[in-house]
Amino acid sequence: MEKQIVVKSTVGLHASLAAKVVQAASKYSVDINLHYKDKVVDVKSILGLMSLAIPSGENVVIVATGDQAADAIEDIAKILER
Numbered sequence: 001m002e003k004q005i006v007v008k009s010t011v012g013l014h015a016s017l018a019a020k021v022v023q024a025a026s027k028y029s030v031d032i033n034l035h036y037k038d039k040v041v042d043v044k045s046i047l048g049l050m051s052l053a054i055p056s057g058e059n060v061v062i063v064a065t066g067d068q069a070a071d072a073i074e075d076i077a078k079i080l081e082r
Contacts, residue, residue: 001063001064001065001069001070001073002061002062002063002064002073003061003062003073003074003077004059004060004061005059005060005061005062005077005080005081006057006058006059006060006081007054007055007056007057007058007060007080007081008056008057008080008081008082009056009080009082010056011056012053012054012055012056012058013049013050013052013053013054013080014050015046015050017079017080018046018049018050019046020079021043021049021076021079021080022043022044022045022046022049024072024075024076024079025043025044025072025075025076026044027072027075028064028066028068028071028072028075029066029067029068030064030065030066030067030068030069030072031064031065031066032044032062032063032064032069032072032073032076033062033063033064034049034052034060034061034062034063035060035061035062035063036052036054036058036060036061039051039052043062043076060080062076062077062080
């Protein structure tokens with residue numbers, strides 16, 4: 001399952017926002033990746049997320065597999081689309 005979203009934080013994907021994403025993703029026992037341009041990182045890795053240096057207004061794709069994939073994607077999307 002996947003969902004394309006726009007990162008709406010005015011400063012992009014910064015440390016505090018990345019920490020919230022990791023915390024939300026860690027509640028689920030699913031594999032979750034974030035695709036940005038030609039890079040793919042594990043959403044449960046704060047260093048991986050921060051290494052993407054995603055600015056505000058950029059499109060990303062969240063991809064998850066597992067029983068709770070839809071719920072995990074929605075939780076992460078809510079955080080990134082604020």
